[in-house]
Amino acid sequence: MNRSRSPYLSTRIAFSLLALTFLFPAANPASAASWNVHAQPARLVNGGPLLFQVKPPQRLESLSGSWIGHQLSFRFDAKSKTWFALGGVSLETAPGSYALELTGETVAGKAPSQKVSFSRKFAVTRGDYPRIEVKLSVESKFTEPSPEQQRQIQEGQEVKKDYLSRVTPEREWSGKFAEPAQAAISDVFGSQRIFNGKTSSPHLGLDFRVPSGTPVEAMNDGTVLLARPLYFEGNFVVLDHGQGLLTLYLHLSEFKVKEGDPVKRGQVLGLSGGTGRATGPHLHVAVRWQGTYLDPAALMRLSLP
Numbered sequence: 001m002n003r004s005r006s007p008y009l010s011t012r013i014a015f016s017l018l019a020l021t022f023l024f025p026a027a028n029p030a031s032a033a034s035w036n037v038h039a040q041p042a043r044l045v046n047g048g049p050l051l052f053q054v055k056p057p058q059r060l061e062s063l064s065g066s067w068i069g070h071q072l073s074f075r076f077d078a079k080s081k082t083w084f085a086l087g088g089v090s091l092e093t094a095p096g097s098y099a100l101e102l103t104g105e106t107v108a109g110k111a112p113s114q115k116v117s118f119s120r121k122f123a124v125t126r127g128d129y130p131r132i133e134v135k136l137s138v139e140s141k142f143t144e145p146s147p148e149q150q151r152q153i154q155e156g157q158e159v160k161k162d163y164l165s166r167v168t169p170e171r172e173w174s175g176k177f178a179e180p181a182q183a184a185i186s187d188v189f190g191s192q193r194i195f196n197g198k199t200s201s202p203h204l205g206l207d208f209r210v211p212s213g214t215p216v217e218a219m220n221d222g223t224v225l226l227a228r229p230l231y232f233e234g235n236f237v238v239l240d241h242g243q244g245l246l247t248l249y250l251h252l253s254e255f256k257v258k259e260g261d262p263v264k265r266g267q268v269l270g271l272s273g274g275t276g277r278a279t280g281p282h283l284h285v286a287v288r289w290q291g292t293y294l295d296p297a298a299l300m301r302l303s304l305p
């Protein structure tokens, strides 16, 4: 009995599906469906770096994006046929839903090139950053600087203002970001220290517990943007990895590179120390992207093209 009914039923179902497709053609527009936009990591947090990967519906000549007030220039990875851009979410960004606005230009062929655009929203949640009670105090020259020290502080601020917001469009980094030293972590990014009951500004880097004289290695390929002593940072090396991404290495006892040098991931930049504002020898590394600090540990966890 079932055998005689089933062909009729399946025909009914097929007709119903066909009717639905005609009734709701806009429910799944082909153009939007074929943009594939993906972010890494799966959970985006304030202070976190991220990688956007985009597969557009047609071949593109160029692709750029706008993301929470930042401009992203995408690069094409021929192997995976995806466009990618490294970026981040500033620590000050409030949790919420933010749009990645994409604008591309199609490859000119029989038809002239045309502008295409697409937008996708991503949720940003609050990162879990610790609050730590700190008993240590720093020398008074850092809390009550003399006029000469104030001049040095001012000079350091001007150098940082001039160099640390630079954006070199070309990408120099390639593949994963590596640890600058093989050592235990003594303080994480985003932690807030409480000195004598007062909450200080958040820790904007990652601290490695290393004795003085430990080799400090480049986290990725790049160019030495700064290699000079500054008041708070001590002997300070900054690498420019391109696309607005910089890595910073503080409190070194010795430089092994000079400004303008090209470097490879793993190359020794200097030796660790306790110069500048440091409570003892350690390595403080920071990641800066288009003028905002990002979590170095989270950057090292991204798997990058």
Ligand SMILES: [Zn+2]
Binding pocket: 187, 203, 205, 206, 207, 283, 284, 285
């Ligand atoms: Zn630190």
